[in-house]
Amino acid sequence: MLLFLAFLIGIIAGLRAMMAPAVVAWGAALGGFDVSQTPLAVMGYRWTPWVFTLLAVVELITDQLPSTPSRKVPMQFAARLVMGALTGATIGASGASLVGGLVAGIVGAVVGTLGGAAARAKLAAAFGKDTPAALIEDAVAIIGAIIIVGAV
Numbered sequence: 001m002l003l004f005l006a007f008l009i010g011i012i013a014g015l016r017a018m019m020a021p022a023v024v025a026w027g028a029a030l031g032g033f034d035v036s037q038t039p040l041a042v043m044g045y046r047w048t049p050w051v052f053t054l055l056a057v058v059e060l061i062t063d064q065l066p067s068t069p070s071r072k073v074p075m076q077f078a079a080r081l082v083m084g085a086l087t088g089a090t091i092g093a094s095g096a097s098l099v100g101g102l103v104a105g106i107v108g109a110v111v112g113t114l115g116g117a118a119a120r121a122k123l124a125a126a127f128g129k130d131t132p133a134a135l136i137e138d139a140v141a142i143i144g145a146i147i148i149v150g151a152v
Helices: 002-015 019-029 048-062 074-093 098-127 130-151
Strands: none
Touching: 002 019, 002 074, 002 098, 002 130, 019 048, 019 074, 019 130, 074 098, 098 130
16 A cells, blocks of 8 residues: 555656655654654654745746746656655655655656646646646645545
């Protein structure tokens, strides 16, 4: 079950790179799951969720800008893979499966990045503009991340 949740949080990282670590860090810091005795203990530190939350808010804002590059360009894609790996590994580590969670998170991030881009493009075409599609994607990422972390 944890590996499936790690895969799902990877999908969230593919949608919004910083949303996944923000919610996972809150889950760890608030005691939803324990990573204190793992190499990823930093995810449960007091200040970690605040840093990732700030980055997530910045990402939500900059995603609306027309100058924001595609999530499929190498730098953006790589960031999503790294965040998928981090968050998947954190969820996996809570059940002594850090490496499995890391791999599942990366695979999820690939799925989320490519699938999210395709879904958003279809939604934007249906709406005739990108903003409603972006806001729907934001809501899916936020709600999805909270549900996933709540299930850990």
